[in-house]
Amino acid sequence: MLQSKSFVRKTKQGKVVKVVREHYLRDDIYCGASSCKVCDSSGARLTSSASTILIVDTNVVLNQIDLLENQAIDEVVILSVVLEEVKNKNLAVYNRLRALCSNSMRKFFVFSNEYHRETYVKAMVGESPNDRNDRAIRVAAQWYQNHLGNATRVLLITNDRENKRKATEEGISAETVESYVKSLGQPGLLDLLVQPPSQDLGMEEVEDLRPSKRKIIYTEHKPMSEITAGLHRGIYHQGKLRVNRYNPFEAYVGSESIGDEIIIYGRPNMNRAFDGDIVAVELLPQDQWHEEKSLSIVDEEDDEEENVHLVPNSADDAPRVTNQMQGSVGDANAVLSRPSGRVVGVIKRNWHSYCGSLEPMPMPAGSGGVAHALFVSKDRRIPKIRIQTRQLGNLLDKRIVVAVDSWDCLSRYPSGHYVRTIGEIGDRDTESEVVLIENDIDNRPFASQILACLPPLPWSVSSEDLANPIRQDLRHVRVFSVDPPGCKDIDDALHCTALPDGNFEVGVRIEMTPEAEIISTRYTKSVIKSCAALSYVEAQARMDDSRLMDPLTADLRNMNALAKVMRQRRIDRGALTLASAEVKFQIDTETHDPLDIGMYQIREANQMVEEFMLAANVSVAAKILEHFPLCSLLRRHPSPTREMLEPLLRTAAAVGLNLDVSTSKALANSLDRAVGDDPYFNKLIRILATRCMTQAVYFCSGDLTPPEFCHYGLATPLYTHFTSPIRRYADVVVHRLLAASLGIYKLPGIFQDRPQLTSISDNLNYRHRNAQMASRSSVELHTLIYFRKRPTDTQARIVKIRSNGFIVFVPKFGIEGPVYLTGRGDKGSGEWLVDEQQQKVKKIDGSISYGVLQTVRIHMEVVEPQPNRPKLQLTLI
Amino acid sequence: MEFVSPEGLRLDGRRPMEMRQIRAEIGAVSRADGSAVFEMGNTKVIAAVYGPREVQNRSQQINDQALVRCEYSMANFSTGDRMRKPKGDRRSTEISLVIRQTMEACILTHLMPRSQIDIFVQVLQADGGTRSACINAATLALADAGIPMCDLVTSCSAGYLNSTALLDLNYVEDSAGGPDVTVGILPKSEKVTLLQMDAKLPMDTFENVMQLAIEGCKAVATYIREVLLENTKQLEYRRGV
Structure with missing residues (x-):
């Protein structure tokens, strides 16, 4: 082992500090080829039969990561100098590259050339870091060629002309990405290539030809x-x-x-x-x-x-x-x-890949198979993207994924390249997958490593489990579950037993008085035997049917009574009853097309279950926080600022409603008082209020101070998610914490590490938000499918006023959308006046006026003004 | 931050279980009764020992054993930016105390009643692990001074970053904020004389990390013995034995 010292100068807050670091060079870094006789081949990734081994340049990785991810590219050596450069320039690409290198299906090998005695390169005087790194790559390539001998060809892939020239001079075979991909003879691969910007000028033919638009040239970005x-x-x-x-x-x-x-x-x-x-x-x-x-x-x-x-x-x-x-x-x-x-x-830049489709265009005649096309993203916020393709005929009716590469100031649209095809446009499965991809949701099946953690199927409670003293046998207790109809993951099991002293023992092992005061809580693992799996509807029906007197129904009624008391007390503390427009589809069992849409109905039974789950969550939050004050995973809901509530206040003021938003309790009370002429008014105000709030988030208790832990919406100082470990990862984490606090298991190591727990909670929040967005887009998608065949007239409420129309909310379907007062063609927006104070839009002669929250009748139908982008149009009747 | 790459290399190219290069030199300060320079990578420490000698301050004299005093300081030029640190700041006082206690455990103080032993250690260049380097340098200097000891004390640190136990943290790894376990042992009897950590670690992980540090201490001890043996041979040679 050799030691050398590298001297680096580093600026820190403007100060120039000389940093001296040790740099150990080693001779136990192996080449990763399984055929190699000199090196230890236990970690080898490159196959022995490979005739060509690729070494890629940093810029190739940065620009052509989509290509590298394709199965056709394999037997690649990634040098550590390249990894380091990629990491500094683009972390997202670095992570993708790391994933490639750790994927056992791919033959990517990381060679730590910077720590290898023979491939380490010291910067020469006057040599720029870039040149030094290029030289390091060449030296490593040279080493590989010498090391592996002439049986294997080591090919350096670089698009840097200078680097390529020097490599050839030094006797290393080098090629550009384009020529290498061409030599593979797979035309589909060429589409994945990112075109160098110099070729962009040939794309005039797809440019917008309207003369006024052709002049548009963006100003140069400042250095x-x-x-x-x-x-x-x-x-x-x-x-x-x-x-x-x-x-x-x-x-x-x-x-x-x-x-x-x-x-x-x-x-x-x-x-x-x-x-x-x-x-x-x-x-x-x-x-x-x-x-x-x-x-x-x-x-x-x-x-x-x-x-x-x-x-x-x-x-x-x-x-x-x-x-x-x-x-x-x-x-x-x-x-x-x-x-x-x-x-x-x-x-x-926040560039990533986007889902969408190509703008319909005629097939160009005989242009060598290469066609230029405009890609229209599904997300309207993204401009059209120009791509080159050799498989235009295949792609025209497909949903595809496209990545952005560059945006030259001379071109109206950014240029990108094709990544992959998802499926037919309009096909429900394709469109659903688009929703998943757009929201970054991984729907691949669980990896075998994950499944290996589970006990083998079919699983049943074993006698060992029963004999385990930690697990309490509660099979004699009358336990039942109440879940949504058709629910597969039954997780809300409850029971309610009257104790001899007149108290009740309830569900998640919480003892209560008849006044629903919690006397004591006990946490234990247990075995239960459910006597009934009820749906919300069934539970409600049982409670309402006064003829039923069986013990199960009696339990339900007792619990409901308790729940009502708890709910009332929670509301007295200032919990907000917020409303959201949750929609429910009835799906055809054969075609899976939506048959009917309706608002999700909330029954007393739902509220009863919710109340006990809340109580369980709150008690668990207190318990884990007591044991692990620095590493508990909790959930908080920040109080909204006055500025955030401004839109609500203005709308309320316009309809003559005075809301007190000083505390959550005051807001809850004034929301309760906000009863209009019709039953839906209150709900609408609540929906508007909900929208002004931020979302509740997970966090690690060590990151914030206790006053910040509070949950505004539920008005509790502590809250967490515990009751649904089968569908939420947060609950699994909390389960582990609780198990550790009870001394059942040891606390897993990650909880000791606050940054890790913080990153877990950040990821939970990100995934949670994406899941919500995805579910919303999915509902949108099904709404479109539903209304495609059924144009409908219905009632809607105005929620926002604009100068040429207003935004309406359709309570029956939970849909929101714009209604235009002026036609698309005429620009006579002067006809209508907006009154900000009154939140009204008036015709200039005063004949017609629309105010906020007013009821209007509208007509809904699906139109397709642009190809491949159907939308729901709302028009006033 | 990534302190151990998926290839199993640390930022400076070491593997997790590897120590930095160590080097020791005896007799750097000729006026002192014993002295040594000890290097662990870029950390460089000089130690000088005076004594056993008469107790300077009579009130401190102990009648049945020797008084051991220790003074730790860092040279102003030891870190990159030249900073004047006040003498006797909390950190130096603490390290002085730690070194004194560790050395006291191996010096046979009862053989030298009513006398005083002074240990001066100064950090010439700091790059993490100064505490361990100081103890190793002090051991060598004490041995050089011929002060009776029951064993050598050697020390090494280990940390835990990226879910990996790392031996002998350098400055970059040390300032990552992870746990840093400094262990001092008497290598012959494998008794622990120093164990410090100012962070939390699960028990089983801690045991692994500590075991790694102990391995490090043993490696240091082997090297120190070699150096002492070489030094003795030199002395023999000079005397013409």
Whole structure:
């Protein structure tokens, strides 16, 4: 083992510090080829029969990761210098590459050339780090060739011309990605290639040919140094770009430096930034701040329109359009207080792959099989993407995945490349998979390693389990379960026994007085024998049927009585009864097409079960926090700020309702008082209130202080998820914590590590949000399928007023969407006036007016204004 | 951050169970009764021992055993940025105490009543594991001074990062904030004289980490013995025996 020292200079907060680190060079790093006789081949990944071994350059990995992920590319050596460079440049690609290297099905081998005695390269004087790394790659390639001998060809894949030239000079065979892929003879693979930007100019034919649009050229992005300086001096503002869901030509940048959101209108001002990019924004001069445009739901320059969407469930995903107009509308000097700006540079890209389809186009005649096409993403916030394909005929009627590569300032659309095909457009399975992919949901079956953790099937309670003293035998107790109808994972088992002293012993082992005071809680593992699996409907029916007097029904009634008391007390503490528009489909058993849509009905039995599950969760939260104050997984719901509740207050004020939002209790009370003329009014207000709140999140108790643990919606100081380990991972984690606190198992190691637990809870939140989004898109998809055959007239409520229409909510189906007052063609938006204070839109002559929360009748039908993008259109009757 | 790559290499190219290169030199300060320089990778420590000699402050004198004193300090140039640290700050005081107690455990103090032994250790270059390096240097210096000891004391640290037990943490690994277990043992009797950790670890993991540190201590002991033997041979040679 040899030791050498590498001297690195590093700047830290502007200071230049000399850092000296040791760097040990080793001779026990093996080449990874199983045919090699010199090296230890226990960790070998490359097969002996391989005639060619690939060594890839950093830029190849960064740009062509989709290609590398294809099965056709194998026998690849990834050098540690490449890994390190990739890690510094793009963490997402690094993770994908690491996944490839650890995948036992693929033959990717990581060679730690930086620590190998013979391949370590010291930077020469005056050599840039890039050149040094390129040289390191060449030295490693050379070493491989010498090491493996002439039987195997070591091929260096690089697109860097200089590197390739030097490699050839040094006697290493080198090729560009294109020529290598061509030599493989699989035309489909070529589509996966990212085209170098220089070839982009040949794509005029798919450009939008409208003369006015051809001139559009984006301004050059400012260099990073200038952006940093500008941010420092306060002329630029940094923030995450969020594109308006309803209008892709409008985006917001939440900037901390000016404490407000900056609006960005139009693609030229967005300057090639994507949704989610971190951008630097320059404010436009005040006289260019647009007026009123933000109020319109459709931008007139747009050839697209807004989709009908499901109701967003919380403030997290709805764009915060808090428009404070000063002075009345119609005042010519109306000053808009919202700053607008334009993007001068992108600090961090949020590019990933997108699902969608190709814009229909005629098959080009004989252009060598290569066709240029425009890809239209399913997500409206993403602009069209240009791709090159050799299999156009195959792809036209398919949903495909496309990744973005670059966006030149000379081209109107970004260019990308084809990744893979999902399936036929319009096919329900394909579209469902699109929903899953878009929300980053992994629906692959569990890996064999995971399944190996489970006991073999068929499983039954063994005598060992029964004999285990930790597990308590409760099979004599009358336990029953209440779950949704058709539920496969029965997890809400309850029981309720009257104790001799008049108290009740309930369900999740919580003892109570008849006044539902919890006397004592006991946590134990147990064996139960369920005497009945009830659905909510059955349980409700049993409770309501006064003739039934059997013990099970008596138990149900007792529990219900207790639940009511608990619920009342919770409400007295200030728990909010929030409403959301949950929809339920009736699905045809044969075709799996939706037969009927309706709002999910909530029964007393649901509330009863919910109440006991809440109680169990709260007690478990207290228990684990007591034992593990720093590493418990809890769930909290932050209190909404006044600013977040602003839209609710304005709507309420418009209908003459005064809401007190000072505390959750005050809000709950004023929500209770908000009873209008019709029964649905209250629910609607609650739905609006729900949307103003942020979502509840999981967190690790060590990361926050106890006052922050509180759950606003439930008005409890502590909460966690415990009762459904079969469908939520959080519950599994909490189960382990609880088991450890009872001394049943040892606490797994990851709980000792706070950063790990924090990352688990972050991932739980991310997955939870994605699952919600996916379920919403899936409902949207089924709604479309349902209404495709059945145009319907129905009642709707106005929830938001815009200058050329309003957004309505259809209570019966839980759908929200826009209704336009002005036609698409005519630009006469002057006909209608918006009154912000009153939340009303009036015809200029005052003949017709619509106010917020007003009931209107609408007609719903599915139209397809753009191919492959059907949508639900709502029109006023 | 990734401290151990999936290939099983640490940031500086070592494997988890490997120590940094160690080097020791005896007799660096000729005025002292015994002295040594000890290096563990980029950590470099010098130790000087004076005594046994008369107790300077009579009130501290102990009638049945020797008084052992220790002073630990870090050179201003020992870390990259030149920083003037006040003498006797909490950290130095603590380490001085730790070293004194560890050394006291092996010095046969009852053989030298009413006398004083001074151990001075200074860190010339710090790169993690200074505590262990200081103890190893002090052992060598004590041996060089010919002070009777029941055994050598050697020390080594081990940590736990990325769910892997790592031997002999360097500065980068040390400042990752993970647990850092410093162990000092008497290698012949395998008795533990020093055990420090300021973090939490599950018991079974802790045992693994501590076992690894003990292995490290033994390796250090083997090396120190070699150095002492070599040194003795040199002395023999010079005397012309």
